[in-house]
Amino acid sequence: MRWMLAALMLYAGLLPAQDIDLRLTPTGPEVLGTVDIVNAGDGSNRLFLVQQIGRIQVLRNGTLDPQPFLDIVDRVGSDGNEQGLLSAVFPPGFAQKRWFYVYYTDRTGRSQLDRYRLDAAGRGDPASRESILSFAQPFSNHNGGKLLFGPDGMLYLSTGDGGSANDPQNFAQNRQVLLGKILRIDTESGTTPYAIPAGNPFTDPAQGRPEIWAWGLRNPWRTSFDPATGELYIADVGQQLIEEINIQPAGAAGRNYGWRAFEGNRCAASASECAAVANPTPPDATYDHTGGNCSITGGHVYRGARYPRLVGVYLYADYCSGRVFALTRAGGAVATRQLLDTTLSIASFGVDEQGEMYLTDSERVFRISDGPPQSTFVIGPGITGTWYDPERDGQGLIIEAIAGNLLSIGWYTYAPSGGQAWIAGAGAWSGNRAEIDALITGGARFQPNFNPSEVTRTPWGRVTLTFDDCNNGRLEWNSTLPGWGSGTMRLVRLTRPAAGACS
Numbered sequence: 001m002r003w004m005l006a007a008l009m010l011y012a013g014l015l016p017a018q019d020i021d022l023r024l025t026p027t028g029p030e031v032l033g034t035v036d037i038v039n040a041g042d043g044s045n046r047l048f049l050v051q052q053i054g055r056i057q058v059l060r061n062g063t064l065d066p067q068p069f070l071d072i073v074d075r076v077g078s079d080g081n082e083q084g085l086l087s088a089v090f091p092p093g094f095a096q097k098r099w100f101y102v103y104y105t106d107r108t109g110r111s112q113l114d115r116y117r118l119d120a121a122g123r124g125d126p127a128s129r130e131s132i133l134s135f136a137q138p139f140s141n142h143n144g145g146k147l148l149f150g151p152d153g154m155l156y157l158s159t160g161d162g163g164s165a166n167d168p169q170n171f172a173q174n175r176q177v178l179l180g181k182i183l184r185i186d187t188e189s190g191t192t193p194y195a196i197p198a199g200n201p202f203t204d205p206a207q208g209r210p211e212i213w214a215w216g217l218r219n220p221w222r223t224s225f226d227p228a229t230g231e232l233y234i235a236d237v238g239q240q241l242i243e244e245i246n247i248q249p250a251g252a253a254g255r256n257y258g259w260r261a262f263e264g265n266r267c268a269a270s271a272s273e274c275a276a277v278a279n280p281t282p283p284d285a286t287y288d289h290t291g292g293n294c295s296i297t298g299g300h301v302y303r304g305a306r307y308p309r310l311v312g313v314y315l316y317a318d319y320c321s322g323r324v325f326a327l328t329r330a331g332g333a334v335a336t337r338q339l340l341d342t343t344l345s346i347a348s349f350g351v352d353e354q355g356e357m358y359l360t361d362s363e364r365v366f367r368i369s370d371g372p373p374q375s376t377f378v379i380g381p382g383i384t385g386t387w388y389d390p391e392r393d394g395q396g397l398i399i400e401a402i403a404g405n406l407l408s409i410g411w412y413t414y415a416p417s418g419g420q421a422w423i424a425g426a427g428a429w430s431g432n433r434a435e436i437d438a439l440i441t442g443g444a445r446f447q448p449n450f451n452p453s454e455v456t457r458t459p460w461g462r463v464t465l466t467f468d469d470c471n472n473g474r475l476e477w478n479s480t481l482p483g484w485g486s487g488t489m490r491l492v493r494l495t496r497p498a499a500g501a502c503s
Helices: 271-276
Strands: 022-027 034-038 047-051 055-060 085-089 099-105 111-117 130-135 147-149 155-158 181-185 212-215 222-225 232-236 242-248 285-288 296-301 314-318 323-330 333-341 348-351 357-360 365-370 385-388 396-402 406-414 420-430 433-442 456-467 472-479 486-495
Touching (some): 034 085, 099 147, 130 181, 242 314, 406 456
Parallel strands (some): 034 348
Antiparallel strands (some): 047 055, 085 099, 147 155, 232 242, 242 285, 357 365, 385 486, 396 406, 420 433, 456 472
16 A cells, blocks of 8 residues: 555755654545545534545544545546545534535536535535536546635635646636636625625626636646635646646735646747737746656645744645655745655645644545654543554554553564564553553463463563554564564554543
């Protein structure tokens, strides 16, 4: 599995030692086809994982809810490529309103924006569907698209140019269609299905569709607002050579970003077509397709509290190469640099209610940190159960939290010389961490007339357990016995006692 290959390293020489030490930590189980990560802003601290097939799952403190938050698989047309359920968003005041929005391609290939309401159980009710906006897609690719509520309370939707290659019908420059655009509509005023907010650039239908906020985009797959400045970051996927980032100042309506005439700063069409584009807005940052790059995945400006060195940094990635980049700004200048070179196919980024960041490779969600992740999780009785590393066959741990802040382990593993071995011990926990002076046992038998005094108990070394949440952690060991050495393994919960609560 690709996510298990995330032995993530800093790309040597690109950053000074005192600079950002970006790390990715898996959280929660696999949720295949995850293409968007959003929060509801309702105080529940849930992460909503949008699955391309047509479901939304809920991740709470690393644990997946047993039932989907929304299941509209029967409505969504997903080709496994660029079609499917692509984004979801919750309006300001969601806890009181109890409705939310999704953007997807339907079974006919049309792009569809819908509103759904909660049922009595607090999940999305598929029967409550209200169609807000629908428009045709001539090809299956380049559907966009990201849903956002801006600081102004308006709903923003990024759309692709309609697909194929090189925008054959020049939809991105055609202001009478909704393709290749950023749309801005008012869905919360009570007007059905939506109102056109003041400030949109086209009030005259002859000039353009009133929903349009910006145009000249190829496939703005992921966009985000900087909550501190109100700026809109538009990551636009390129055609053959150039990936680009456009930073739109708050309230800057009516910008033309140049596609299909321009790919980044490059004229990608005839000289006459490029000259005919009036006042194109150049990108703020670009990168090319060298080294396996091919498709930008837009991220977020970090505004969380845990990692001060990340504050104000825009993180983004390339889907094909797995590289993660940082964009920083100072005195009007924009600088970019690579932070990580991973084996992941990074599909999307997200933030939680505290502004902490995550990303997904469409299989697993990873928590982003600067240095070792800072966990607020505290070990308790609910940690009791069986645990294992999915990449290590035939071994695992029995863990039990004992009164008096003691954590007992029995680790069934393999000895360096071959054969099975039990490593056992108990130690005190503090916060999310427990350190155990372990023994290796020998001579035990399951047979009649066995004498337990025959069991040998040899000091083995130190075992350290660290838990990220109720279902994920890691084991580090350092043995004093020859051949065992030291190392780290991932821990994933396998079972828990029926009454074991964990939070």
